[in-house]
Amino acid sequence: MMNLQSLTTPHVQCGSCPIRHRAVCARCDSDELEVLDSIKYYRKFEAGQTVVWAGDQVDFVGSVVSGVASLTQTMEDGRRQMVGLLLPSDFVGRPGRSTAAYDVTATTDLMMCCFRKGQFEKMMQETPHVSQRLLEMTLDELDAAREWMVILGRKTAREKISSLLAIFARRNTLLTGGEASGRIVIDLPLTREAMADYLGLTLETVSRQISALRKAGVIELQGKRHVIIPDFDRLLDETGDDSDGGFYD
Amino acid sequence: MMNLQSLTTPHVQCGSCPIRHRAVCARCDSDELEVLDSIKYYRKFEAGQTVVWAGDQVDFVGSVVSGVASLTQTMEDGRRQMVGLLLPSDFVGRPGRSTAAYDVTATTDLMMCCFRKGQFEKMMQETPHVSQRLLEMTLDELDAAREWMVILGRKTAREKISSLLAIFARRNTLLTGGEASGRIVIDLPLTREAMADYLGLTLETVSRQISALRKAGVIELQGKRHVIIPDFDRLLDETGDDSDGGFYD
DNA sequence: GCGTTTGGTTGATCTTGATCAAAGTTGCCC
DNA sequence: GGGCAACTTTGATCAAGATCAACCAAACGC
Structure with a gap:
C-alpha cells in the first residue's frame, strides 16, 4: 500500500508523484494505484519546449505535475491565441482522440505524469471513478473557458x-x-x-x-x-x- | 420496449422525444429508458424568455430538443458576453452544482427535455454510460469553446x-x-x-x-x-x- | 389606418489598441 | 568584461471598431 495523502479535497498525493496531481489518483482510495504505477511515466520539458504540435499523433494523456504548459492555436497567417493554460494538477489530452488539436508548449520548466492512452482508456472503462473525476475536471475547465471568453470579448x-x-x-x-x-x-x-x-x-x-x-x-x-x-x-x-x-x- | 433509432452515431431517437437528443438516451440500448421516462419532463419557452437567471437555484438538468438557447454572462456595468450557444441535442446544467452560473435564455422558441437533478445524479452513479457520454459531450463543448476563443481574441x-x-x-x-x-x-x-x-x-x-x-x-x-x-x-x-x-x- | 414598438441600417466622429520603430535590460557564453 | 540574444519598454502614428445619432421597416395593438 502506498502513502495516500489528501491535500485539498480533489487532490491526492500518490506514490511516486512528488506533488498533488488529481487527474487519475483522485479518490482512488483503493489499490488501483498499484496498476497505475506500472503504466505511468514522467516527462520533463524545459521552458519553451514544445510538448506536442497540433496535428501530431499523440499516444498519451497525462497531468501537469509541476510548471506551466499552454495550449495554443495558430492561424495560418501567424496570429496566435492561447486556448488553455495548464497549471499543476491539470489534465492534458483527450481520451478517444488520436491527434492533438492544439500546440502544447511548456511555458516554464515542466514535469508531466503521462499514461499510455490505450491503457488509460481501458482504465476509464473499468473504473467509473476515473471518468466521473475527469468529467468534473472538464466541467471546471469549461467554466474557466467561459470566464476567459468574457475577458476576451468584453474587457x-x-x-x-x-x-x-x-x-x-x-x-x-x-x-x-x-x-x-x-x-x-x-x-x-x-x-x-x-x-x-x-x-x-x-x-x-x-x-x-x-x-x-x-x-x-x-x-x-x-x-x-x-x-x-x-x-x-x-x-x-x-x-x-x-x-x-x-x-x- | 421502445422504438430506438440511431440517426447519426451519437444521437438516438428515444421514446417520446420528438427529435434525437443525445444527452441521456445515447447508447442506452437497454431498457434504461423505461426508468428515464418516469422522471423526465418537457418545458417549452418562447423566443426571448429566460430559462434561468445566473445565481438562481436550479433543480434540473436537461437537453435542448428543438430551438436555440444561449448562455450569457453580464458584467455589472451591463456589458454582455454570450458564453454558450445550445442547439438541439446540447446538454444544459451542471451535475453537482445547485446554482446557475449563467443566464440561460431562449433565443428562439425552445423545447427542453429536463430531468430532476437528484435523480439524474443518481442515474450517473448507477450507469457509467451516462457519465461517459456526458464527458464526451463536455469535451466537445470545450473544443467549441476554444475555437470560440480564437474567434474572440484574434479575428x-x-x-x-x-x-x-x-x-x-x-x-x-x-x-x-x-x-x-x-x-x-x-x-x-x-x-x-x-x-x-x-x-x-x-x-x-x-x-x-x-x-x-x-x-x-x-x-x-x-x-x-x-x-x-x-x-x-x-x-x-x-x-x-x-x-x-x-x-x- | 395609424401610432407604437422592436429590430435593423447607415452615417459622422472618437477612442482604444495595433502597428511600426527604436532603444533599454538582463542574462549568458566566450 | 564584452558582445550577443532574448525579452521588455517606450514613443509616434494609424486604423478598426465603438459610440452617438438619425432614420427605416416590419409587426402589432387598437
Missing part, C-alpha cells in the same frame, strides 16, 4: 491584465491553502508575449498596461516577472468583475 | 461574422446528414444584438459587416434573418481559418 486591455494577474494570484494562494486577499506575491509564469496570446492583445499593449498598473500603485514590480500585489481587493476593482467574484458550487 | 469583425455564419451552416447541414458545401440556406436563430454578444462586437458592427459581406457577394439576404450562402467555400475563405477546417478524432 478592456487594463481589465484583461488585471484579470490575468488575479487568476495567478488566486491559483497561488490556493496552493498555499488560503483565500486570496491582502498582500500577494506572484512570479509570472508567462512572457509578455504569452500573456498577449492569452488575452488577445499585442505584447506592446501588455507591457504598457502593466506599466500603467504599476504607476497607479495597483502592483509593484521587482524585475520583469516578479509581481507584488499590495492590495488584492484593489486589483479586483480593476478587473471589471462583480465584487463577489461569482463563485458557484 | 477581425468580418472574420467573426463569417465564422458564425459558417458555424450555423455546418450545424444546419449536419442535421440533414450531409457535409457543408456549395449552396446553403440558413435562418439565423439570433438577433443582431445576440450575434454581437456572441462575437464580442456591437450590433452596429454586426450589421455593417453583414452588409459588407452581402455587397461582396459572399452572402445574399432575404429579409433580416434568412441568409443564402451561394458558395460555402467562398464563405470559409472569409473566416481566416485554415482551409482544412481542423477536424480531429
Whole structure:
C-alpha cells in the first residue's frame, strides 16, 4: 500500500508523484494505484519546449505535475491565441482522440505524469471513478473557458491584465491553502508575449498596461516577472468583475 | 420496449422525444429508458424568455430538443458576453452544482427535455454510460469553446461574422446528414444584438459587416434573418481559418 | 389606418489598441 | 568584461471598431 495523502479535497498525493496531481489518483482510495504505477511515466520539458504540435499523433494523456504548459492555436497567417493554460494538477489530452488539436508548449520548466492512452482508456472503462473525476475536471475547465471568453470579448486591455494577474494570484494562494486577499506575491509564469496570446492583445499593449498598473500603485514590480500585489481587493476593482467574484458550487 | 433509432452515431431517437437528443438516451440500448421516462419532463419557452437567471437555484438538468438557447454572462456595468450557444441535442446544467452560473435564455422558441437533478445524479452513479457520454459531450463543448476563443481574441469583425455564419451552416447541414458545401440556406436563430454578444462586437458592427459581406457577394439576404450562402467555400475563405477546417478524432 | 414598438441600417466622429520603430535590460557564453 | 540574444519598454502614428445619432421597416395593438 502506498502513502495516500489528501491535500485539498480533489487532490491526492500518490506514490511516486512528488506533488498533488488529481487527474487519475483522485479518490482512488483503493489499490488501483498499484496498476497505475506500472503504466505511468514522467516527462520533463524545459521552458519553451514544445510538448506536442497540433496535428501530431499523440499516444498519451497525462497531468501537469509541476510548471506551466499552454495550449495554443495558430492561424495560418501567424496570429496566435492561447486556448488553455495548464497549471499543476491539470489534465492534458483527450481520451478517444488520436491527434492533438492544439500546440502544447511548456511555458516554464515542466514535469508531466503521462499514461499510455490505450491503457488509460481501458482504465476509464473499468473504473467509473476515473471518468466521473475527469468529467468534473472538464466541467471546471469549461467554466474557466467561459470566464476567459468574457475577458476576451468584453474587457478592456487594463481589465484583461488585471484579470490575468488575479487568476495567478488566486491559483497561488490556493496552493498555499488560503483565500486570496491582502498582500500577494506572484512570479509570472508567462512572457509578455504569452500573456498577449492569452488575452488577445499585442505584447506592446501588455507591457504598457502593466506599466500603467504599476504607476497607479495597483502592483509593484521587482524585475520583469516578479509581481507584488499590495492590495488584492484593489486589483479586483480593476478587473471589471462583480465584487463577489461569482463563485458557484 | 421502445422504438430506438440511431440517426447519426451519437444521437438516438428515444421514446417520446420528438427529435434525437443525445444527452441521456445515447447508447442506452437497454431498457434504461423505461426508468428515464418516469422522471423526465418537457418545458417549452418562447423566443426571448429566460430559462434561468445566473445565481438562481436550479433543480434540473436537461437537453435542448428543438430551438436555440444561449448562455450569457453580464458584467455589472451591463456589458454582455454570450458564453454558450445550445442547439438541439446540447446538454444544459451542471451535475453537482445547485446554482446557475449563467443566464440561460431562449433565443428562439425552445423545447427542453429536463430531468430532476437528484435523480439524474443518481442515474450517473448507477450507469457509467451516462457519465461517459456526458464527458464526451463536455469535451466537445470545450473544443467549441476554444475555437470560440480564437474567434474572440484574434479575428477581425468580418472574420467573426463569417465564422458564425459558417458555424450555423455546418450545424444546419449536419442535421440533414450531409457535409457543408456549395449552396446553403440558413435562418439565423439570433438577433443582431445576440450575434454581437456572441462575437464580442456591437450590433452596429454586426450589421455593417453583414452588409459588407452581402455587397461582396459572399452572402445574399432575404429579409433580416434568412441568409443564402451561394458558395460555402467562398464563405470559409472569409473566416481566416485554415482551409482544412481542423477536424480531429 | 395609424401610432407604437422592436429590430435593423447607415452615417459622422472618437477612442482604444495595433502597428511600426527604436532603444533599454538582463542574462549568458566566450 | 564584452558582445550577443532574448525579452521588455517606450514613443509616434494609424486604423478598426465603438459610440452617438438619425432614420427605416416590419409587426402589432387598437
